[in-house]
Amino acid sequence: MSKRLQTVIVGSGNIGTDLMYKIQQSELLELVGMVGIERGSEGLKRAADMGYPVYTGGIEEFIEKNKDKMPDLMFDATSAKAHVLNAEKLEPYHTKMLDLTPAKIGPAVIPPVNLDRLTDEKDLNLITCGGQATIPLVHAVNRVQSVAYAEIVATIASKSAGPGTRANIDEFTETTAWGIEQIGGADAGKAIIILNPAEPPILMRDTVYCELHEAPVDKKAITNSIHNIVEEVQEYVPGYRLRSEPIFEENKITIFIGVEGAGHFLPQYAGNLDIMTAASVRVAEQLAKQTVTAD
Amino acid sequence: MDNRDILITEVALRDGSHAVAHQFTVEQVEDIVEQLDGANVPYIEVAHGDGLGGSSLQYGRSKVDEMKLIEAAVSKCVRSKIAVLLLPGIGTKTKLQEARNIGAHMARIATHVTEADVSAQHIHLAKEMGMETVGFLMMAHMVPTVKLVEQAKLMESYGADVVYITDSAGALLPHEVRERVQALKEELTIEVGFHAHNNLSVAMGNTLEAIDAGATRIDGSIRCLGAGAGNTQTEVLTAVCDRLGIKTGIGLYKIMDAAEYHVAPLLPQPQEITKDSLAMGYAGVYSSFLLHARRAAEKYNLDARDILTKLGEMKVVGGQEDMIVDIAYEMSKK
Numbered sequence: 001m002s003k004r005l006q007t008v009i010v011g012s013g014n015i016g017t018d019l020m021y022k023i024q025q026s027e028l029l030e031l032v033g034m035v036g037i038e039r040g041s042e043g044l045k046r047a048a049d050m051g052y053p054v055y056t057g058g059i060e061e062f063i064e065k066n067k068d069k070m071p072d073l074m075f076d077a078t079s080a081k082a083h084v085l086n087a088e089k090l091e092p093y094h095t096k097m098l099d100l101t102p103a104k105i106g107p108a109v110i111p112p113v114n115l116d117r118l119t120d121e122k123d124l125n126l127i128t129c130g131g132q133a134t135i136p137l138v139h140a141v142n143r144v145q146s147v148a149y150a151e152i153v154a155t156i157a158s159k160s161a162g163p164g165t166r167a168n169i170d171e172f173t174e175t176t177a178w179g180i181e182q183i184g185g186a187d188a189g190k191a192i193i194i195l196n197p198a199e200p201p202i203l204m205r206d207t208v209y210c211e212l213h214e215a216p217v218d219k220k221a222i223t224n225s226i227h228n229i230v231e232e233v234q235e236y237v238p239g240y241r242l243r244s245e246p247i248f249e250e251n252k253i254t255i256f257i258g259v260e261g262a263g264h265f266l267p268q269y270a271g272n273l274d275i276m277t278a279a280s281v282r283v284a285e286q287l288a289k290q291t292v293t294a295d
Numbered sequence: 296m297d298n299r300d301i302l303i304t305e306v307a308l309r310d311g312s313h314a315v316a317h318q319f320t321v322e323q324v325e326d327i328v329e330q331l332d333g334a335n336v337p338y339i340e341v342a343h344g345d346g347l348g349g350s351s352l353q354y355g356r357s358k359v360d361e362m363k364l365i366e367a368a369v370s371k372c373v374r375s376k377i378a379v380l381l382l383p384g385i386g387t388k389t390k391l392q393e394a395r396n397i398g399a400h401m402a403r404i405a406t407h408v409t410e411a412d413v414s415a416q417h418i419h420l421a422k423e424m425g426m427e428t429v430g431f432l433m434m435a436h437m438v439p440t441v442k443l444v445e446q447a448k449l450m451e452s453y454g455a456d457v458v459y460i461t462d463s464a465g466a467l468l469p470h471e472v473r474e475r476v477q478a479l480k481e482e483l484t485i486e487v488g489f490h491a492h493n494n495l496s497v498a499m500g501n502t503l504e505a506i507d508a509g510a511t512r513i514d515g516s517i518r519c520l521g522a523g524a525g526n527t528q529t530e531v532l533t534a535v536c537d538r539l540g541i542k543t544g545i546g547l548y549k550i551m552d553a554a555e556y557h558v559a560p561l562l563p564q565p566q567e568i569t570k571d572s573l574a575m576g577y578a579g580v581y582s583s584f585l586l587h588a589r590r591a592a593e594k595y596n597l598d599a600r601d602i603l604t605k606l607g608e609m610k611v612v613g614g615q616e617d618m619i620v621d622i623a624y625e626m627s628k629k
Binding site: 149151153155158163166167168169170172173174190192193194195196197198207209211243244247252254256 | 351352353383384385387388389407409410412413415416609610611612614615617618620621624625
């Protein structure tokens with residue numbers, strides 16, 4: 001028997017398909033199914049070609065056929081509305097859910113910040129791409145000196161913003177700002193998102209501004225803390241990097257980062273999508289490690 | 296509407312916010328709105344330069360909460376109506392509701408010229424709340440006319456009452472404005488507007504082309520109080536339209552006096568086309584980058600024109616003020 005964590009992907013769009021390649025490469029996870037609702041979708045086709053069981057009748061069909069052998073974990077890459085329904089259907093089972101939609105039923109997780117505290121949760125939310133990219137940095141500053149206000153600007157390639165994001169862009173700004181406060185630790189947070197249509201598409205880039213309660217600022221400790229957390233994120237997003245050293249002005253710190261995707265299925269410029277799938281796989285792997293230890 | 300051929304929106308208290316680093320006070324807004332209302336200007340836009348919710352480290356903080364400024368403006372209006380700008384991604388529906396609740400009449404929802412689909416929910420909300428609703432396609436010089444038409448049609452389909460061609464960089468030339476307005480007039484059933492910047496000294500010429508081609512909503516800024524080199528100068532436009540027999544409904548002497556005695560004293564320096572604003576029009580860079588680029592140039596000992604030219608080459612869009620310091624920092628290391 002394999003000791004790997006049994007996982008299923010719900011949602012066969014770009015995110016779900018990219019997840020499939022990441023799970024395939026993981027030594028701790030095993031993919032036991034791909035669930036979609038469109039028979040002809042590219043994701044389901046690819047999953048079938050790679051030998052994974054595919055389900056075109058949504059999560060109902062999956063549960064019907066697997067009642068007695070439900071997986072440990074499902075990645076939900078559908079939509080906020082669908083996730084609410086999916087979570088209800090999974091209620092009677094032990095299967096945990098990693099929610100890549102903006103549904104926010106469960107607590108939000110940023111792997112290097114709060115994953116350790118959340119491994120018993122049934123449903124975990126990945127917040128937003130901007131949140132995954134910037135909240136670790138706010139946390140890195142805040143753990144050295146208390147942050148009064150943090151503001152992030154996420155600039156992404158137009159091509160990497162799907163119809164869901166576009167139809168509900170306030171969700172990005174509001175949810176990310178919430179995460180900056182609740183998880184990053186800033187007293188107040190603000191988030192801005194900009195879509196840039198340049199060709200060839202630009203890499204995701206984020207700017208993080210932190211204002212500290214008090215000067216003088218311990219530049220050395222904060223710089224070290226930032227470098228440390230960047231290394232932690234790089235463990236699961238190798239293309240995550242500081243574009244320059246942090247800039248200090250009085251009690252304000254400015255941090256520039258770039259996020260290049262791994263290019264598994266999504267294009268490399270779509271670091272914003274990659275950091276979501278990579279972070280969710282990171283969470284799953286952590287759960288896998290704990291399950292193995294518990295056994 | 297009382298027999299006007301075109302409806303002018305005065306943008307100094309929004310676009311001009313950039314020129315004063317977002318330092319407008321309640322007293323200034325009250326005074327200017329009173330004057331503009333007295334001159335019978337149909338619409339007056341009030342908000343942070345980057346629209347509702349723009350007060351930030353990225354764009355500069357407002358000295359006074361924009362909602363207080365909007366409230367003050369509404370309180371001084373007898374005939375004029377107050378407009379607000381909102382850029383999805385910066386401002387949210389909550390902000391728009393707040394502005395509506397305190398009396399904003401018109402919502403202008405602005406996106407980059409290729410990204411109209413992020414405006415759907417805000418346009419819907421504005422319409423639901425009974426606001427006159429404008430779609431504002433920024434940086435219109437960056438795409439061919441066919442793309443502009445496609446995006447304008449999206450805004451029309453969401454329910455916008457008007458779509459603006461917004462020359463945020465002041466980069467368009469008169470023949471390009473004519474082509475764009477004509478195309479929208481042919482393809483849309485709603486009104487077409489035009490917003491100019493004077494970085495290449497053709498704001499007035501562009502505006503006249505736009506009007507001649509059928510645009511009926513026109514932006515101006517009194518005493519050129521707008522980002523970059525400012526916009527089409529409202530009091531001058533009033534006079535020119537008068538000479539051309541185009542009815543604006545605006546009182547000429549009143550708007551001239553408002554400019555001379557109420558707006559001019561607020562300007563940090565007279566609005567003129569400096570080498571930096573000229574470089575913005577030439578390189579096609581968002582006009583509100585001006586002061587940010589100057590500050591970065593000073594800090595890193597660079598020529599602001601080099602920064603602006605580089606931003607133009609990189610096809611940076613409106614709102615990407617963080618790129619200015621990023622680029623300046625990189626240039627200074629070389």
